[in-house]
Every structure is written in C-alpha cells, then in structure tokens.
Amino acid sequence: MSPKKEADTGAASSKPVTGESAPADPRDAFSVEVIAPKAVQEYLQTHLEIQRYKGLDDLAAGEVSRLMVAAEGNARELLATLGYASPTLTLELIDTPDDKEAPRAVRVTVEPGELTRVEKVAIEFEGDIANDPRDEAHRKAVRGGWKLPPGQIFTQGAWDGAKSIGLRTLSAKRYPTDSIRTSSAALDADRHTAELDVTYA
Numbered sequence: 423m424s425p426k427k428e429a430d431t432g433a434a435s436s437k438p439v440t441g442e443s444a445p446a447d448p449r450d451a452f453s454v455e456v457i458a459p460k461a462v463q464e465y466l467q468t469h470l471e472i473q474r475y476k477g478l479d480d481l482a483a484g485e486v487s488r489l490m491v492a493a494e495g496n497a498r499e500l501l502a503t504l505g506y507a508s509p510t511l512t513l514e515l516i517d518t519p520d521d522k523e524a525p526r527a528v529r530v531t532v533e534p535g536e537l538t539r540v541e542k543v544a545i546e547f548e549g550d551i552a553n554d555p556r557d558e559a560h561r562k563a564v565r566g567g568w569k570l571p572p573g574q575i576f577t578q579g580a581w582d583g584a585k586s587i588g589l590r591t592l593s594a595k596r597y598p599t600d601s602i603r604t605s606s607a608a609l610d611a612d613r614h615t616a617e618l619d620v621t622y623a
Contacts (some may be wrong), residue, residue: 449467451481451514453524454561458532465504471496472528483526488514490528503578506534509610541615543568545588548623551597560595564588564622576616581607583621592622 454473458465467473472493475481481489490513499619501509510533518527550555570576570584585602592600603623609616 427616449522450476450524451478452476452486452526452528453518453521455527456532457527457529459534462501462504462506462532462534464501466530469500470530476524478616483515485558486526486528489581490515493528496561497532498580502533503530504534505537505575505577506615507538507609508535509533510535514573536614538614538616540570540572540574540576540607540618541610541613542617543570543572544617544619546562546619546621548603551600551622553590557596560592560597563595564591567591570618576609576618589622 435466454467454470454476456463456470458466470493472489475489475545490502494511496512498509498513512529514529514531516527516529517525521527545568546552547561550604567587568584570580574580585605589600589602600622603621605618605620607616607618
C-alpha cells in the first residue's frame with residue numbers, strides 16, 4: 423500500500439486575505455474657520471479651545487456638535503477680553519468631503535459689536551497707606567497715573583496692566599509689600615460700559 427500523501431498547505435497559505443479594514447482617513451476630524459474682522463479673526467483662530475480636538479480621528483458628527491456648544495461660550499469669553507461684551511455669534515457644522523484638510527468644517531461667524539469703554543473708576547486704599555497723611559502724595563500718584571481712565575476701551579490686558587502699574591507705583595514710593603486687596607470690573611453689555619474698582623492695601 424502506498425503511503426498517504428500529506429495535504430498541501432502551501433496553496434492555502436498563499437491565498438490573499440480578504441476583508442481587511444480600509445486605511446484610516448489621514449485628515450483631521452474637522453477644520454475651524456473663523457469669519458470676522460481681521461484682528462478678531464486672528465485672535466480667535468489662535469486661541470479657540472476647539473482647535474485642540476480637531477486632530478482626533480474618531481470624532482462623530484454628534485461629538486463635534488457638542489464641542490461647538492462649548493466653543494460658543496469660549497468664543498464669547500475670548501471676545502470679552504478684547505473689549506467686546508455683546509458679540510453676535512453663529513456656529514455651523516459644514517460637510518466638506520472633498521477638502522484635503524478635513525471632512526467637516528466648524529465655521530464661526532462673528533459680528534463683534536460695539537467696544538466696551540470705561541465709564542467709572544474707583545481707586546481705594548486700606549491699611550497704613552490709607553490713613554497716613556504723609557502718604558497723600560502717594561495716593562495721588564496712583565490715581566493720577568492710572569492707565570485706564572474713563573473713556574478708554576476696556577480690555578482684560580489693559581485692566582490687568584493698569585492695576586499692576588498702580589501697585590508698582592506704591593511699591594516704588596514707600597510700600598514694597600503692598601498688594602491688590604480686591605478688584606472688580608462690572609461690564610454692562612447693553613450700554614457697552616465698564617465700571618472698575620480696585621483697592622490697594
């Protein structure tokens with residue numbers, strides 16, 4: 423009796439494998455497009471937090487929509503730092519299947535509105551600097567040198583800078599350990615005004 427021949431497995435192993443998954447889309451999940459005046463457009467395009475998520479390749483359209491809800495609040499906060507307290511924002515999710523960057527685009531259209539201007543400034547003092555008659559000149563120096571007076575455009579950077587300059591003025595004159603005890607900026611979005619209050623101690 424002839425010995426049985428072993429099964430030829432070479433042919434089976436050489437068959438092409440079918441059903442492999444398609445290659446991943448190399449594009450971002452979405453792109454971000456800001457339509458606004460140039461200064462605002464560049465600022466938002468750089469600082470919007472939604473930009474951090476566009477490189478995730480597993481985001482569905484519903485997840486992008488949820489990110490857009492947060493992006494609107496983020497955009498309003500960023501615009502407020504530039505002095506725009508009541509902007510008009512429109513966010514859209516647009517399909518861009520032929521775009522080389524991403525299959526969807528988050529479009530943010532901004533009408534900044536009127537700039538906020540300072541209406542009132544209250545500069546107060548507590549502690550030794552408030553009570554010593556010899557420090558009257560120092561108090562006048564801070565108030566007289568205030569860098570964000572009524573009529574000026576309010577921005578967060580200008581507000582922070584004005585407070586710091588006032589503190590440096592005190593430190594250079596007589597009180598190196600003084601600090602900002604309290605500060606507040608009350609913005610009226612309807613009237614486009616800001617009331618500022620700062621207390622040094």
